[in-house]
C-alpha cells in the first residue's frame with residue numbers, strides 16, 4: 001500500500017463517514033501517539049517514539065489547518081517509519097515538494113490523504129466543477145486544512161487538468177501538476193510580464209477571478225501560443241504568489257514536441273540543449 005492508501009484505510013477502519021469527524025489528535029491517540037502543542041526551536045514538529053508509544057510535539061499556529069497537517073505528518077512518520085525520531089519543517093506541504101527526502105514526502109502524502117481522503121474529497125471537488133481559490137477556500141474550511149494543502153491535494157487527486165505553482169521574484173519555486181497533465185508542458189521558469197501573477201507579485205494588482213491567457217504566457221513550449229489556459233493567482237507567503245492553472249482540453253491531447261525553449265528532448269525523453 002502507498003502511504004496515501006494506508007491513511008485512507010485508517011479512515012475507513014475508524015468508520016469515519018464525514019470529513020468533519022476527522023479528529024486528527026484522536027486518531028493519533030488511538031495509534032498511541034500523544035500530541036502536544038509547544039513552542040519548538042529550529043523545527044515545526046517533532047516525533048519521539050519509544051516501544052509502541054510516541055509523543056509528537058507540534059509548534060502552535062494560528063491556523064488550525066497547519067497544526068492538523070503537522071499532526072498528520074508526524075502520524076505518517078509513526079505509522080510508516082517506526083523506530084526513528086524526526087524533527088520536521090512540516091506545517092505546510094510545499095517545503096517537502098521540492099525536497100529529495102522520500103520519508104518527508106511520504107509523511108506529507110499520509111497527512112494529505114488522512115485529512116482529505118479521496119472518498120470525500122473527490123466528490124466534493126467534482127461538485128464544484130473547476131474550483132478556483134474561492135471554492136478551495138470553502139473546501140479548506142470544510143476539511144480544516146490550509147488553503148495551500150487543499151490546492152496541492154486538488155492536483156494530487158488528478159481529476160482535473162490543473163497545475164498548482166508557486167513563484168517568487170526569483171522564479172518558479174515549485175509546481176504540482178495533476179498526473180495526467182502531459183509532461184511535455186514546461187512551465188516558464190520566470191513569470192511572464194503578461195501573467196496576472198506577475199502583476200500581483202510586482203505591483204500588487206489583483207485580478208478578481210480566473211481569466212483566460214494565451215498558453216505562451218505560462219509555457220516555454222514552442223507551440224504554446226496555439227493553446228489557452230485559465231490563470232488565477234493569490235498572494236502566497238511573503239514575496240510569493242500561488243497560481244492555479246487549468247489547461248484547455250486540446251493541451252491534454254497535444255502530441256509529443258521535442259522543442260521546449262532552449263531545450264530539446266532526445267529520443268529517450270531527456271532534455272538536451274538545443275543547438
Ligand SMILES: [Zn+2]
Pocket residue numbers: 073077086087088089090103104107
Ligand atoms: Zn517529517
